[in-house]
Amino acid sequence: MAFEDSLAKGVENTKISDAPVEAEQPQDQNAPNGASAAKKKKKNKKKKSTSTANAEEATNGTEDNTNEEGAEDDNDNEESTPAVGAEGASEGAAKKKKKKKNKKKSPKAQTEPPTVPVAKLFSNNVFPEGETHEYRDDNTWRTTSEEKRAAERLANDDYNDMRKAAEVHRQVRSYARKAIKPGMSMIEICETIENGTRALVEENGLQAGIGFPTGCSLNHCAAHYTPNAGDKTVLTYDDVMKIDFGVHVNGRIIDSAFTMHFNPKFDKLVEAAKEATYAGIKEAGIDVRLCDIGAAVHEVYDSYEIELDGKTYDIKPIRNLNGHTIDPYHIHAGKSVPIVRNSGDETKLEEGEQVAIETFCSTGRGYVIEDGECSHYAKAFDAPHVPIRVPRAKSLLASINKHFDTLPFCRRYLDRIGEEKYLLGLRNLVSSGIVTAYPPLCDTRGSYTAQLEHTILLRPTCKEILSKGDDY
Ligand SMILES: [Co+2]
Numbered sequence: 510m511a512f513e514d515s516l517a518k519g520v521e522n523t524k525i526s527d528a529p530v531e532a533e534q535p536q537d538q539n540a541p542n543g544a545s546a547a548k549k550k551k552k553n554k555k556k557k558s559t560s561t562a563n564a565e566e567a568t569n570g571t572e573d574n575t576n577e578e579g580a581e582d583d584n585d586n587e588e589s590t591p592a593v594g595a596e597g598a599s600e601g602a603a604k605k606k607k608k609k610k611n612k613k614k615s616p617k618a619q620t621e622p623p624t625v626p627v628a629k630l631f632s633n634n635v636f637p638e639g640e641t642h643e644y645r646d647d648n649t650w651r652t653t654s655e656e657k658r659a660a661e662r663l664a665n666d667d668y669n670d671m672r673k674a675a676e677v678h679r680q681v682r683s684y685a686r687k688a689i690k691p692g693m694s695m696i697e698i699c700e701t702i703e704n705g706t707r708a709l710v711e712e713n714g715l716q717a718g719i720g721f722p723t724g725c726s727l728n729h730c731a732a733h734y735t736p737n738a739g740d741k742t743v744l745t746y747d748d749v750m751k752i753d754f755g756v757h758v759n760g761r762i763i764d765s766a767f768t769m770h771f772n773p774k775f776d777k778l779v780e781a782a783k784e785a786t787y788a789g790i791k792e793a794g795i796d797v798r799l800c801d802i803g804a805a806v807h808e809v810y811d812s813y814e815i816e817l818d819g820k821t822y823d824i825k826p827i828r829n830l831n832g833h834t835i836d837p838y839h840i841h842a843g844k845s846v847p848i849v850r851n852s853g854d855e856t857k858l859e860e861g862e863q864v865a866i867e868t869f870c871s872t873g874r875g876y877v878i879e880d881g882e883c884s885h886y887a888k889a890f891d892a893p894h895v896p897i898r899v900p901r902a903k904s905l906l907a908s909i910n911k912h913f914d915t916l917p918f919c920r921r922y923l924d925r926i927g928e929e930k931y932l933l934g935l936r937n938l939v940s941s942g943i944v945t946a947y948p949p950l951c952d953t954r955g956s957y958t959a960q961l962e963h964t965i966l967l968r969p970t971c972k973e974i975l976s977k978g979d980d981y
Pocket residue numbers: 510511512764832833865867962
C-alpha cells in the first residue's frame with residue numbers, strides 16, 4: 510500500500526461526497542446480508558467463502574478448516590493431492606465425529622482457485638523463511654553474532670506470523686497472476702484475491718485476515734483505487750494494473766504489490782519498477798539512511814525510457830509516493846522511504862524494523878494527486894478521543910473498531926459486514942479526524958504508472974525479504 514507524502518495530503522476528503530446516493534448503492538450480492546449475517550459471522554468465522562465463484566469450495570474445501578489440525582496431523586498419511594471438492598463427502602455438523610476418524614486427505618497442494626489454508630500445507634505451523642541477505646560494511650559482524658541470534662529466537666513467533674502472511678500472499682498472487690485476464694471486472698479481480706486471502710489465512714476477526722483493501726489501480730492511477738459496489742470497470746488488454754494487497758496474522762502485515770499488463774509494449778515500464786525496487790531492497794539495511802535508499806532507486810529509473818506508440822518517454826519515479834515502515838496493525842508506521850534522490854531525509858533504518866520497500870514509476874510528470882471517488886479508509890492510529898454526537902457515526906465507528914481496528918478497509922468491506930447507508934457517518938468520522946480517507950492517487954491522464962513492492966524485515970543477523978516468491 511502506498512505511502513503518500515504528507516505535504517500533499519489534506520485530512521478532510523471532500524471526494525466522499527461524490528459517492529453514489531446511499532439508497533442506490535447496489536447490494537453486493539455475494540456478501541452476507543445485514544447485521545444478522547455479521548453476527549453469525551462472529552460466531553462462526555471462516556466457515557464461509559463469500560464469493561459465488563468460490564461457493565462450490567465453500568461447501569467442500571473450506572468447510573472443514575476448523576479445529577482439526579491435530580486430528581489431521583496424526584492420522585493422515587495419504588500423499589494424494591486433493592482435487593477441488595475432494596472433501597465434499599464430509600459435510601455437515603452431524604458427521605463431524607465420523608469425519609475426524611475417516612478423514613484421509615491431508616492436502617499437500619493448493620487448489621485452483623486457492624482454498625486450502627496454508628496451516629494445512631505446513632502442518633507443524635512453521636512457515637518458510639523469505640530470502641535472506643547478509644548485512645554489509647560495518648554490520649557484517651551481525652551474521653555470526655551469538656547475541657543477535659539469541660535476539661532472533663525471542664522474536665521467532667512474530668517472524669513466523671509474518672512468514673505465514675507472506676506464504677498466503679505468494680499463493681494467492683500465484684493464482685491471481687494466472688487467473689486475471691482482460692474482460693474481468695475490477696470487482697471480480699478483487700474478489701479473486703480477497704476470497705483467496707480469507708481462505709488461506711483462515712480469516713478470524715482481528716487475529717488474521719486481509720491487511721488492507723486490494724489495490725487494482727489502472728494506468729495513470731498509481732495507488733489506492735479499489736472498486737466500490739456498482740463499479741462496472743472492466744480490465745482491458747491495454748491496461749497497466751497495480752495489484753497491491755495485504756495479508757496479516759496477529760496484526761503482522763505483509764504488504765506486497767506487482768504490476769500486471771498484457772500488451773508487451775509496457776514491458777520496460779514494469780521492468781523499471783522491478784529493478785528500482787530491488788535496488789532499494791539491496792540498499793536497505795540497519796543504520797542505512799532513508800535518503801540513500803531514495804538515491805539508489807532514482808538512479809535505476811534514470812536509466813530507463815520507454816517508447817509507446819512512436820513516442821519516447823522518460824520513466825520517472827513518482828516523487829510523492831514512498832515506502833514505509835510497518836508496525837503491528839499499523840501499515841504506515843513512523844518512517845517513509847523516499848524513491849527519489851535529494852530527499853534530505855537522513856533518518857536511519859533500525860534493527861527489527863519491518864519495511865515495505867515500494868517504488869512507483871510513471872510516463873507522466875512523476876507526481877500524483879488525489880483524483881476520483883474514494884474507496885480506502887482507515888481509523889487513524891492516533892485517533893482523537895472526541896465525543897461523537899451523530900448516532901450513525903457512532904455505530905459505524907463501533908463496527909470499524911470491531912472488524913478493522915486500525916487496519917485500512919474499503920467500502921466493499923463495510924458492505925459485506927452488513928453496514929448500510931454509512932456514507933454520511935463515514936464522512937462525519939473523517940471530518941472528526943478519527944478516520945482518514947485515502948482517495949485514489951493519480952498522475953496525469955494518459956500516462957502510465959507501474960509499481961513493485963516487497964515487505965522486508967531487518968532482522969538482527971540478516972535482512973529477510975519476507976514476501977519474496979519465485980515470481981518476484
Ligand atoms: Co505499501
